[in-house]
Amino acid sequence: ELKVEQNPLFLSMQEGKNYTIYCNYSTTSDRLYWYRQDPGKSLESLFVLLSNGAVKQEGRLMASLDTKARLSTLHITAAVHDLSATYFCAVDDSNYQLIWGAGTKLIIKP
């Protein structure tokens, strides 16, 4: 059974700092997705990673996928307050479904 583990689950950081959120999964998959959720809102797709070594960047966020290690990272560079949100990773189970991590609540303090 595919399991997805995110860490940390909660992260409070200062503006301007760098940090990384980790997403580990338990069985083979080469498709992983990152989403953002603002409080009280729905989920918004951030990155789609579809192969080993895939790297995507958007602004201060960069996501990568290492399928051999079953690990994806979401790196935040020079954090700004607007990036405060909950970030979810989800892994494709090859049966049209996504298996979700628990989410990382990120608070960025000015």
Next chain:
Amino acid sequence: DVKVTQSSRYLVKRTGEKVFLECVQDMDHENMFWYRQDPGLGLRLIYFSYDVKMKEKGDIPEGYSVSREKKERFSLILESASTNQTSMYLCASSLYTTGNDEQFFGPGTRLTVL
């Protein structure tokens, strides 16, 4: 852009009522999903559908049923609402394709059962 809409943003119902939550997507996606989201429990899949009139149970189908009579519309039904079904309900859709199962979400319905 893919657009997924849900019939209500906020809904208040009484225990025992029958509740319908509707979801419509406009991008001809084959797959549609209903999740509920509760604090500390993440996203939990209730049901999904990969084609018209087809449905599969997710992780927590008890107390729910679904209907998919048209490709663009996926309804979640609470036959007899209970207070433990108070939650945020999220609908999503994805295109049937090998290699990318990215899901697109609606705005969510926050249901309160009194």
